[in-house]
Amino acid sequence: WAESATLAVLPNAPSLIYPGKNQERLLKKRNRLLKKLFEEKTIDQLTYELAIQEELPHKPYQLPQIAPHLLQKVNKLQKGKRVETSVNKALQQRANTIVKNHYNNLKQNKIFNIGVLILDVKTRKVLAYVGNSPTDKAHQKDVDVIDKPRSTGSILKPFLYAAMLDAGEILPKTLVADVPTQIANYNPKNFNLEYDGAVPASRALSRSLNVPAVRMLQQFGLDRFHHYVKRIGLTDIKYGANHYGLSLILGGAESNLWDLCKGYAALSSTINHYDETQGKYYKNEFVNPTFLANTTINFGKVSTEKTIFDAGSVYLTYQSLKEVNRPEEEENWKFFDSSKEIAWKTGTSFGFRDAWAIGSTKDYVVGVWVGNADGEGRPGLVGLSTAAPILFDVFNVLPKSKWFVKPFDELEKIPVCRKSGYRASEICETQDSVFVQRSGLQTKACPFHLWVHLDENEQHQVNSSCYPINKMKHTSWFVLPPLLEFYYQRKNPNYQTLPSFKSDCNSSNKAVMDFIYPKKKVKVFLPKNFHEQTNQLVFKLAHTISNMKVFWYLD
Structure with missing residues (x-):
């Protein structure tokens, strides 16, 4: 009777009196009606008497x-149904708090939108879903950024690395070129605008070097990698390979946080399932999360055939991703037993419009996107400094996981040249016995070690035309092509260039050189300066003999 009386006395203008407003007036009106009844x-x-003792609803x-x-x-996909989600309430609330704290800092730089997705690797269920930051309508607070396509930056590089390992194109430490590169009109550059000459493939991945990634994609084949990407299930890559070109690996394509986390979860699950099934794969590994x-x-039927990548290649890829430099607060993680081993990667799109960070442990995948929903770029919007701190804050509230079990059946221990990272040849003087993917057995032997004949003092190269054979010293020498050598020796002071031939020797070896700039078939436009004079052009080349006199012929 108390509730019925309360409803009966509510006025036709409910904004005047309602539960929570003008309670005293509402109480008097209700009691007056009860007394009348x-x-x-x-x-x-x-x-x-019982009715008038009841409190008003608040x-x-x-x-x-x-x-x-x-x-x-959920409303869009399951409209009208009663739905129970897999979201962990406590984890969702903690993720919301982390996003809110970082949003308060990032908005000072006019960066307003953040998305965070947490997946359970084993069940492939969503544990937390933060579709946007607590911003306002002016900055698209209602837009769900998790399923919106954005430029991928460098976030696809691990898939290329895994594909090349799986295909037997490289070994983890194989040297790849990191030199000025011009491919048609495409001129990729590293983020720091420097070059290492040659760098191990695993380190190129962990340092996210752009030039080696583009050259690796060119070597692997653009159409071939595009096919891999489609099989992984990146649904926003809708056009053919030629539409994206080699920029596909550096953010020339778009994807979304949902699909990318799905891909990384499938990689992690590939290793887990291989261990759980004693060396087998599930056919439907790259399945959509729920x-x-x-x-x-x-996950489909169990098979001895790999789904896309073999477990050994994925494991070696994750070993490289574990070495990615962490943000400042996490940079000394290796010195603490409580630290978590995480395979993770960042990405930054052209124009500083998108910052990505995706990481995986054996049990969880966490994906973070930071940027502006309207596409506005901001200085400092870089994966390492904006998205990565959120990633590690989220991992810090997740339970600690053990590292992945090494898939020994998909790995082989072989001698590898310590300097080149290729399979060791008989003349590689320093070798390491390391585990590589089984397909790596088909890679070629080290091409950079050569037999060199030196004089007794090891000062000059010699041959039988100028020096007694019985006095020669024969040694193995690590020799890079001139262009790689030019940049490599700057970063590697222990690198020794080949000694020159003795002056009285008839050298059959031709001196080798290579252009640094310009490359073949490059069109160069020379603008005029403020004095109406055409600017000069600097030609640059690298030569194996540093004091060699070079003649230039200009047409």
């Missing part, structure tokens, strides 16, 4: 807004 003997005395609580963007997605609590993911 008692006097007219509609209710008895006991009912009346202001209604707000509906929980813990994961509003996931609610939008946010439904009562749905069980079907």
Whole structure:
């Protein structure tokens, strides 16, 4: 009777009196009606006395807004149904708090939007879904940035590295060229605008060097890698390989956080399932994650055939990603037993419009995107400094996981040249016995070690035309091509260039040189300066003999 009386006395203008506003007036009106009902003997005395003792209902609580963007997605896909999600409430709330704290800092630089997705690798279920930061309508707070296509930056590089390992194109430490590169009109550059000459493939990945990545993609084949990307399930890559060109590996294509986390979760699960099934693979490994609590993911049939990548190649890829330099607060992680081993990668799109960080342990995948939903670029919007701190804050609230079990059946221990990273040849003087993927057995032997004949003092190269054979010293020498050598020796002071031939020797070896700039078939436009004079052009080349006199012929 108390509730019925309260509803009956609410005015037609509910903004004047309602639960939570003008409570005293509402209480008097309700009790007056109850008294009238008692006097007219509609209710008895006991009912009346109990009714007036009841409190008025208070202001209604707000509906929980813990994961509003996931609610939008559920409403769109499961409209009208009662749905229980797989979201872990406590983890979702902690992720919301982390995003809010970073948003308060990033908005000072006019960076307003953040997305965070946490997946369980084993069940492939969504554990937390932060579709956007707590910004305002002016900055698209209602946009779910997790499923929106954005430029990938460098976030696809691990897939290329894994593909090349899987195909037997490289070994983890194989040297790849890092020199000025011009491919048609495409001129990729490293983020720091420097070159190492030659760098191990694993270090090129962990340092996210652009030039080696482009050259590796060119070597592997653009169409071939595009086919891999489509099989991984990156749905926003809708055009043919030639549409993207070699920039595909540096952010020339778009993808979304959902698909990328799906891909990384599948890589992690490939290693886990290989261990759990004693050396087998699931056919449907690259399956879509789910946010439904009562749905069980079907990974398909078990097979001895790999799905896309073999477990050994994925494991070696993750070993490289574990060495990626962490943000300042995490840079000394190796010195602490409590630190978590995480395979992770950042990405930054052209124009500083998108910052990515995706990481995986054996049990969890965490993906972070930071930027502006309207596409505005901002200085400092870099994966390492904006997205990575959020990634590690999220991992810090997740349980610690053991590192992946090494898939020994997909790895072989072979001698590898310590300097070149190729399979060791018989003349490689320093060799390491390391585990490589089984397909790596087909890679070629070290091409950079040569037999060199020196005089007794080891000062000059000699041959039988000028020096007694019985006095020669024969040694193995690590020799890079001139262009690689030019940059490599700057970063590697222990690198020794080949000695020159003795002056009286008839050298059959031709001196080798290579152009640094310009490259073949390059068109150079020379603008005029403020004095209407055409600017000069600097020609540059590298030569194996540093004091060689070079004649230039200009047409």
